[in-house]
């Protein structure tokens with residue numbers, strides 16, 4: 514047999530193509546403002562760090578299912594923060610950051626060559642990677658019209674969206690759920706940015722108005738990376754249809770996909786405390802106000818961007834040209850084509866820099 518390296522079936526890592534623009538931006542005499550990635554820059558809250566340290570002497574293996582405290586804290590947080598009442602803690606499963614879950618979900622669910630995975634037309638790149646790791650086909654479609662007669666096994670939705678910041682309303686999500694139910698497809702809703710809304714109220718797939726009291730076939734994926742600044746800890750969870758979550762747990766137990774105990778304790782603290790989360794949201798709100806005004810003032814058109822951590826902006830030219838224009842001003846952003854062919858004329862501008870760097874970017878744009 515000839516071995517085929519898995520990497521050969523995957524797309525090129527898009528950030529490699531930004532090296533030249535990064536060098537240009539870095540050469541700015543007052544330094545680079547890097548708005549190309551959504552990585553948090555504010556410190557982890559003391560209450561979370563204390564929880565992490567509190568179990569650092571424990572030597573034994575943690576459980577894949579997570580501690581009872583963590584599962585209860587996640588269910589409580591979804592109820593308190595988003596009004597999602599009645600979720601069973603036993604249907605919460607911690608993951609080693611949600612990128613890990615997304616990349617392996619199609620495989621963990623048993624999808625293969627005969628299956629189709631539907632992803633948003635403009636999408637976080639890992640949905641496609643996940644489908645490819647399972648050997649499944651991928652189709653980009655935001656609406657049912659684009660799907661035509663295709664039969665899908667798994668549909669990813671992402672509201673608020675990365676990269677566009679678009680929010681899908683109850684009606685849209687309900688249509689997706691109804692469509693998937695009629696065809697036996699699973700809906701995985703990536704709710705990474707649900708807690709970061711500015712001009713629209715995002716809705717979870719687990720909202721009663723969306724599913725009408727039946728969680729069958731539904732998974733909600735929640736990251737603590739952005740709302741609690743825990744990207745470095747690798748902390749997230751999945752919940753929804755109890756039988757699907759039990760199935761995922763079974764495979765993940767065999768595969769050793771276990772969240773470290775100190776991170777489980779940190780997640781429990783983060784999910785039990787809303788103060789640090791509110792403070793972080795307000796930091797991003799202020800940064801967004803500064804950047805949005807500056808970007809518009811510089812002649813950009815900003816579309817969507819009503820929630821989440823990005824401004825989806827265009828100067829009416831190819832996004833790569835805009836990347837270069839901004840790089841010459843010491844500002845690095847991501848070209849829209851990273852996220853799908855429909856993004857060619859856009860750039861994605863992240864809000865994840867310090868107040869000082871955001872002010873610097875705004876001053877350079879003025």
Ligand SMILES: Cc1ncc(COP(=O)(O)O)c(C=O)c1O
Pocket residue numbers: 551609610611612613615637671674675703705735736737738744748749
């Ligand atoms: C839409 C979306 N989903 C998931 C993730 C992954 O987050 P993490 O692996 O840190 O939980 C990101 C990170 O940027 C994202 O933008």
